[in-house]
Amino acid sequence: MTLKHISTGPSEVLVELEALSKSFDGHVAVRGVNLQFYQGEIFALLGGSGCGKSTLLRMLAGFEKPSGGRILLNGQDIAHIPPYKRPFNMMFQSYALFPHMTVEQNIAYGLKQDKLSKTEIDKTVTEMLKLVHMEAYRTRKPSQLSGGQRQRVALARSLAKHPKLLLLDEPMGALDKKLRGEMQLELVDIIKQVGVTCVMVTHDQEEAMTMADRIGVMNAGEILQIGSPHDIYEYPNCRYVADFIGEVNLFEGRILEEEPAYVIIEVPNLERPIYIDHGISGPGGTRPVGVAVRPEKMRMSAEQPDEQYNWGKGIIDDLAYLGQHSIYHVKMSDGKFVQITQTNDKRRETPFELEQEIFLSWNPDACVVLEK
Numbered sequence: 001m002t003l004k005h006i007s008t009g010p011s012e013v014l015v016e017l018e019a020l021s022k023s024f025d026g027h028v029a030v031r032g033v034n035l036q037f038y039q040g041e042i043f044a045l046l047g048g049s050g051c052g053k054s055t056l057l058r059m060l061a062g063f064e065k066p067s068g069g070r071i072l073l074n075g076q077d078i079a080h081i082p083p084y085k086r087p088f089n090m091m092f093q094s095y096a097l098f099p100h101m102t103v104e105q106n107i108a109y110g111l112k113q114d115k116l117s118k119t120e121i122d123k124t125v126t127e128m129l130k131l132v133h134m135e136a137y138r139t140r141k142p143s144q145l146s147g148g149q150r151q152r153v154a155l156a157r158s159l160a161k162h163p164k165l166l167l168l169d170e171p172m173g174a175l176d177k178k179l180r181g182e183m184q185l186e187l188v189d190i191i192k193q194v195g196v197t198c199v200m201v202t203h204d205q206e207e208a209m210t211m212a213d214r215i216g217v218m219n220a221g222e223i224l225q226i227g228s229p230h231d232i233y234e235y236p237n238c239r240y241v242a243d244f245i246g247e248v249n250l251f252e253g254r255i256l257e258e259e260p261a262y263v264i265i266e267v268p269n270l271e272r273p274i275y276i277d278h279g280i281s282g283p284g285g286t287r288p289v290g291v292a293v294r295p296e297k298m299r300m301s302a303e304q305p306d307e308q309y310n311w312g313k314g315i316i317d318d319l320a321y322l323g324q325h326s327i328y329h330v331k332m333s334d335g336k337f338v339q340i341t342q343t344n345d346k347r348r349e350t351p352f353e354l355e356q357e358i359f360l361s362w363n364p365d366a367c368v369v370l371e372k
Helices: 053-061 103-113 118-131 147-159 177-194 205-211 229-234 239-244
Strands: 013-024 027-038 042-046 068-073 088-091 165-169 197-202 214-219 222-227 249-259 262-266 274-276 288-293 299-301 311-321 325-331 337-343 357-361 367-370
Touching: 013 053, 013 197, 027 053, 027 068, 027 197, 027 222, 042 053, 042 177, 042 205, 053 088, 053 165, 053 197, 088 147, 103 118, 103 147, 118 147, 118 177, 147 177, 177 205, 197 205, 205 229, 214 229, 214 239, 222 229, 222 239, 239 249, 239 288, 239 367, 274 367, 299 337, 311 337
Parallel strands: 042 197, 042 214, 088 165, 165 197
Antiparallel strands: 013 027, 013 068, 214 222, 249 262, 249 288, 262 274, 288 367, 299 357, 311 325, 311 357, 325 337
């Protein structure tokens, strides 16, 4: 199996959402979303429960009628076209396979509904079985298959009609953790091999980071940030995104000095101000901001650092040894906790102990300033 395809910057827009919104009994579920899906990409809608991601997916599929806005396919508005007339297919979390049908009958079902010839159906079913490596299981029924095998059959059925857009609703939700990890790359492999554009909904950050070319983080019906997995993780644009994606330490402080090439921020619970080696945009003058630092970008030492900036001290309140890395929770002077992750690259005991006073530090380029 190959690793995930890395997008080099798709340019051809397949589907575009313009000010798309949806309300239920006065409650706004999706609020004026503007979004483009590019030909051949895998796009993940990521967010917590109730953020609007599933409603947005159902509007794309045609199962929900928008309250406002447009859904453009190659420039044509399809917002009011019923789902069976859209060149889209959706794979549900439950897979929705017909239990009384065999694998090949499940895959052939949609093709028969389209009244294709038996020759065309047999050819397509054989191609799909080969694509998902299920040739040996064509006569089995869903109850005779594992979770991963049922997922492959559901994917084959979704791809059999060669949709322009494949919609995935929590595609790994029914699988256990180990199988989920194995299937993520396999699913990406198949989707990239076919070349279909895919929009998936998930609440699992790791799943989105592993599978998607681009991610849209949603909250309260709005998309807060769109970008590659790297950009979303390394350069979050607000506190919510920084906190939702992975682990993060957020320091609240005030800007002391700001220049185009750097910014200095005073944080009450740190011994030294934070120095960041790039400027930030925003109104001038002293103002409150947040500073995000990922746990793996922090260092720990028993000795006080010599640097003028970017360090503080605290007491190790808790630690967890997880084999390849250890997680430390450090209590600062104001009671705030900071999390630090250190790779266990040497076969030795954990170098720090509970209740030990330590110094934490990080580089100027490890920080992101958050103004909202």
